[in-house]
Amino acid sequence: MPREILYLKIAKILENQILSETLRTGDKLPSLRSLQKIYNVGLNTAQQAYTLLESKSLIISKPKSGYFVSGTSKRKLALPSVSNPIVTATKNETEYLTYKVFDVLRDKSVRQFSLGVPDEKLLPISKLNKGIIKVMRELDGSGTAFEPAQGSLNLRRNIAKWSLAREGELSEDDIITTLGTMNAIYLCLNAVTKPGDTIATESPVYFGILQLAKSMGLNILELPTHPVTGVDLEALKQNINKIDLCCFTCNFNNPLGSLMPDENKKALVELLTHYNVPLVDDDLFGVLHFGETHPTLCKNYDEAGIVMSCGGFSKTLAPGYRIGWIEPGQFKEKILWNKLVQTVAMPSLLQEVIADFMENGRYDHHLRVLRHTLYTNCLKFQQTIEEHFPDNTKISQPQGGFFLWLELDKKIDTRELYDIAIRQKISFAPGSLFTGHNQFNNCMRLNFALKWDEHVYQDLRRLGNMVKRQINL
Template sequence: MKKTPKYQQVAERLTRMIEEGVFGPGAAAPSVRKLSQQWEVSISTILKAYYLLEARGLLVPRPRSGFFVSHKLPSAPPAPDLSDPDPDPTTVGMRELITRIVIHDTLNPKLIQLGAAHPAMEQTATRQLNRLMASAARRMGDRAGLYMPHSDNRSLRQQIALHAMDAGCSLDADEIVITSGCGEAVSACLQAICRPGDTVAVESPICFDVFQYLENLGLKALEIPTHPKDGISLEALRFALENNSVQACVVISNFNNPLGSCIPDGNKKDLVRMLASYDIPLIENDIFGDVHYSTRRPVSAKAFDADGRVMWCGSFSKTLSPGLRVGWAAAGRYRSTVAWLKYSVSLAAPTLSQVAVAAFMAEGGYRQHLRRIRRVYRQRLAELRRAVIRFFPTDIRVTDPAGGYLLWIELPEVVDALKLYRLALNEGIAITPGHLFSTGDRYRNFIRLNAANWSDEALPAIRRLGRVVSQMARG
């Protein structure tokens, strides 16, 4: 596993000191030699850190005088406003757009990937899991090649139930259905409770995966205004429920994709109670809940479920490895239907993946892994956000998430994100335009960026992208 380079650690420490006012605007930074001695690192390490802070606009070099804190530190722009989607249900038809953008470009190794919501490959636990799978294959022999339906993998379900306690949930292993990723879990839950033509209330914006499931099942989307910090508007949702026939509600409760919003605990409780009063099931996608940057994991809405109407879905794709294809649904009163749908569609999740994940969790590897990636992704998210603030036009709006690794950026109104997407490809950069996160054209001047793959190569890419945005803004 790669560790954060020493110079980046030094740069982060200095950045915090500048942000906290230890070194004010115009103040001289400590001399390279002095800081090298005090922090017991090499002179070259301090220099690389200073050069990085110069690129960020925090330090300014003066010939024969050293480095000084910039008088014009990048100021943080505001977050986007509460979203304002159409108040009526909408038929979903996004297959062509999603296919063209997501499938074609997100796997292109020649592009700097700043759009797709994939974890960084060097931050996955693939090597450890491969060793566990090899060990399981030797131990199981021919049985390793057999199906492992959800009813046969009690060890994994027990580990997920234990881990669910961090999210405030008290679950029995038998309540959990193992799926091939979180997407299959959400799709099966929708299919279990909805019929073609039904209406599903969703956050707006929300990950385009949800619109794929709705389109495949012939369901309508009713988009609900969502705040970039506190998530779905309960007032707007209540109004929607009073004026529409709604059969289900879908939220990404902790660190919404793309907003990064996290529904406060009290709001989650009120959300569950409100939907229960209308007899409407809640499908909760909690795939980013483990990638939090506070002292404790935010609870899930499932923690407030008193009658089994909340269907809690998750996976290890954003934390351990997307190729595992191991997810779950704790579907409450709908468990037997979801289990049957899983069985009838794909029968079972990959056998060795399930065995390896269960072993990794049982030996404490998952908790240790989460502690490490939280540090890495928190730093990378801050790096990306600072670069966007420095190199993009000053009139942008950008989120400041407390978890996950995604940024949602509102560009000047004249900037069309689809056109920007095509121009970015010419610069060797892949981004995700806001058009994908709604059934309408309401996020046409928004983009989503992914900080997981942040690197030294990504900084000049953001500089180039900011230059293109500025040119488009000027017309």
């Protein structure tokens, strides 16, 4: 049996034992070596099984002690439904709602559960500020000179070295820096599509993708998506002849937090290669995994160069720096030309600051701390929601990133609830933002990349009480 199937089988056996309480909260699990012997598998397979269970918050690892059944394994609330997009003549116009949500971003009196921006308290701002002073002293013209269109050589080299941890085989020549990840996605779409083409996405899908595609005259085909494993590959296969390009977030989809299994990523790339359909893989959240190991990139299975992998630092380091990158595959020359025509060159100063921060393992250390904080926050948010939201609330089980997706009672329209919440200084992202159709009206996305404290807890509890009152009206 293939290794990737074996680890799923082992994880399923242990998951069933945990859910049936054969294994109870606090019970110690077999060591990795013992698990190897029990199932006669390799060490990597045993590690993958435990990593998957960790990502589902079913087990936890304790340094020098081993693996234990997590106290959060007694999940009270169900997962959100698998999406089933229904194309209707009625389009979902989200521009006004998007403006409403963005308008409160700078209002410090509003609790920002809405937009995907990490709390500044979670970022190494003072270290970056020191880096700016250092880099200004070292750069020619203090950073005022033009640089090559491909971007900072120093940053590209550091990204390439850093990618080794994810089994990448990159050189600095394989990377193009961009003005954030959305700019990276735009450059990819612009390189391989024309107005009237159809791109396939998950459903729900990040609203920025919807707005970008609409501005470019592209049609979007939203595909059924599982809240844990991601886009339905069978649905993709059935529609493959209608599709000119796929744009997926395979590692920690926004807003669901789903993680496509490795065997699905491999099958996805093989399917798209066979039909010569390019893939834009938005890997912005891929480094924010809750398990011990980095999730695999679709790019690792790409032999034909059809995958354009996009990343950035907006969710991990410095949202306002607007620094992203592309691994462009076979489309490098066209993307590079488009970037040159549109931007000529990027500001060099902030690219060099990030490159300096990546030196000597500082970025890796920051990510380890950030991932631990996000994982802890996720558990606290889930527990608070289970305690203070209605019992029929459905909640996602993200395996990384920093979003929770809630499916509420059918009576709730989160567009109306948003107006009520904002008057009480609480913001969230209504579910209808994440689709081009009339769906997800009873859903919301919450950002848990905040500094957890009593005020955050009380605001989340108040939001739950608002939902309860709306149901009882």
